[in-house]
Amino acid sequence: MLKNILLTSIRNIFRNPLFSFINVFGLAVSMSLGLLIILIIKDQYSFDNFHKDSDRIFRVNTKALRTDGGSENYASAPFPLGISIKDGYSFAENIVLINNQLNGDAVYRNVIVPVHGFFADSSFLKVFNFKLEKGNPSTVLNDPDGLILTTDAAKKIFGNEDPMGKVVKFDGYGEFTVKGVFEKLSAKTHLDFEIIASLGALPLLEKQGAIKQTLNNWNNYYSNYVYIKIKKGENEKEINAALAQISRKHYAERKLETRDKGYEFYLHSLKKISPGPILSNSMGKALPVVILLFLGILAFTILLMAGLNYTNLMIAKSLKRSREIGVRKVLGATRWQIFLQFIGESVIFALVSLAASYLILQFLKTALLQLHLVQEFSIDLTEDKWVYIYFILFAISIGIFAGLLPAGYLSGFKPIVVLKNMMSKKGSERQLLRKGLMVVQFTISMVFIATVFVIFFQMRYLMQVDYGINDKNILNVNLSGNDYKKLSVELGSVAGVQQIGFVSHRLGTFQDYSDNYKLKISDAPFVMRDFRADPNFISNLKLRFAAGRNFATDLPDDRETEVIINEKALGYFNFKTADEAIGQQIYASDSIALSIVGVVNDFHFRPMNYEIGPLAFRYRPADFQHMSIAFEPGSNDKIIKALSSIWKKADPVHQLEYNLMRQDIDDAYESSGFTDILKIMEYVSFLSIIIACLGMLGMVMYNTQLRIKEVSIRKVMGAGVKDVTLLLSRSFIWLIGIGVAIGIPLSYLLGNLILQNFAYKISCGIWLISAGGVITALLGLIAICSQTIKAALANPVKNLRTE
């Protein structure tokens, strides 16, 4: 039986090359997307699978409730929360406390290497199953100077020397002794580190002011992570109730951060961290589950369309297969056997398509690796035997799914009906369902294409929009902790450099600084974005002053006195005019008195997702992290060359990081994933319209087959090519029309939903959406006319004779 199914399927594939091509191609391109999603999902679900009792390990997350009614979820939690649980509750078998403030350069003799990691207590190695290649896991983090390195970090710092017992110095944190080296980890973990230092170092570091107040600070829910391994039999719900109790007890009388009105803590299972929800302060590089869901829905939609095509085309082919089914039934086949035969054929089709889709996947993988998303989240697309098993199971499921309807339909044929050629009426009854499926396909395609248009034009708008600043001929350079004054002197002499300014973070990107501001010391503060900048930075941007002036050039570095605000900020301080604000004193960070010396015209200082809000420029050299080099047009190559050579001498440790300011602004959209979405949507739209057109092609072929006798008679009676083409095309043109008509409002809604993410956007007008509709309709028409014109040109006598 199986052999018979196999033989029939394979011979059918070769006997009907066009149908087979449509089916295999449609399935293959859509399956390639499915395979890619399988690879991504498999990679993303491979995080932290190696820890023992991982079902009992949880992280305590914080939900910060804002005074404006909103809330924000954090992967981090206050340090004292962990201590309270340890001291006052019995549900925890073990608690791991992690502080994320260990960053910077590790110094060993003359080697300086940037590393990242965190402070952790000795429970870390008891709860998480990271194995040590060297050192004793039960004591390695006991002493305050204990340090564990990954093998890679050990190699970077010590080369081929044995790191054990060696002392490493960290800028600002003091000296640590290497007491352990991790085994090389082949699995993935959300705990992102190269080094782990003993948490025992924190009290001293806090005392020295090297790290933020942490140990007893219930308001610092940014710098720490609390992991709990709960005892067997403990209930997650009850623990969450206990966490709520802790929150009530400790925050009732406490003064909270200005923007917060309270905190809720809750358990987050280790198994659900990666992939998981989007949380602030998340460690590690796992895709948020919402992105997986988005990709999954896209792949499912495309697969559904290709599946519908298979269904449609197989039913369309039923005219040709009906006699075979009749004969098989006459010879004793039951409906179930015929059903299985068609499911089997469909699975074989899917397996053949799998082979083709695997080839397409290799191209897709190359394309995908270019996406920012993949680089950002270090998605690993390597294949192993499990991947191949998943691929095959996936293809079999697709085959079964796509084959269900045709198998059910074809196996229901009565032999007497099909053997006596009484099929056509029955077939036409089924057309309504298939026409409905066709409309769905064209609606989906239209929505995809229109969405691509919306994203494309919004993207173009963002790239071309005037931010109200001079962003040309400016180079942004990361200071990487270097002395800004020294660099300024060295670079100032390079030919082509016009002016060098300094700033805390790159303007026009998603990087964000904010502080509390108020007019009088007794006023309630409000949160305002700010840049810590020098006068040259402001002058490089060529900002226009509505009143006042730029910072004085002789401001002291260690004491703030002046501030510049934008026009938008005037209202927040109740100033009616810019002139009124000049000379007024305001307070920043609750108590720093600053005098307003200038008011600049409003300009875009964040991506266009946000409306222009109030803004302050403050002169705080300690916060400078970036250089802003204004250069003569055309001299950027020379400057970069000179900069590289100066940088190599000034800082041999850190790589020179630079970018043109305009590029930085444009890259912000890329790093936010917007460009990736455009690329993904382009591919998906391409697939959907190809699949819909192939489906239409098959449907028209089927219909033309059914009506060939009628067409021939009409031609004999005098109908012309135009009449016949119209006759055969009319109903399909209607289908496309209906698909597009349904697609227009849907595209409009979706387009506006996407544009809602931007405060400044193109108008999602009817012309833009209609352009999507026109392209969909045109491609559909090509598919229709390719068949109907052919049928209209055919010799009628031949068809009547063969009939």
Next chain:
Amino acid sequence: MINITNLEKYYRTEEVETVALNKLSITVKEGEFVAIMGPSGCGKSTLLNILGLLDDPDNGSYLFNGTEVAKYNERKRADLRKRNIGFVFQSFNLIDELTVFENVELPLIYTGIKGPERKKRVEDVLDKMQIMHRRNHFPQQLSGGQQQRVAVARAVVNNPKLILADEPTGNLDSSNGNEVMQLLTDLNEQGTTIIMVTHSEHDAKYSHRIIRMLDGQTVTENILV
């Protein structure tokens, strides 16, 4: 073997009702070779379809080996059909995607005969039909006569008690037609009951009895042997 009484079959369209079989009663004994003749539309093919359990009557009784089968469901019919009845069609109805061997093998697959036994039985019957040398050819690579021989081979491979032949020589020239008729005669002589619908007086002469039909009823019966 076959006993039908007052069999009625109507074909209905939206406006017209056509009577295909009108209270038809006939009996066929085991081992008989019966030819059914009559003008187009007289109901002979409808009768054959009902006899072969491909179609069900609207009224009347159909006893097959003493069992009432007129109201059998699809599954029972398929089961009875594959174990007892072989079909030979005017247009051969071979499956284009299968070779000669595979076409003949098909009824055995559906009956659940195991592979080695299947092979033996198919080879035996192909040998008997003198078509063994074409076992790996596809139907479209054969002449009409060869195709019909394959169709006969397929009809008899399961050793059915009854063969229903619907104008088996309709698409063949006289020489090939005679060959096929001889094959059927041989099968009948070996004990298989044959009911054949035909327009050809020449072919009908191979049978034991000719039933002539008109307007869904039997008009005459000629016993030839």
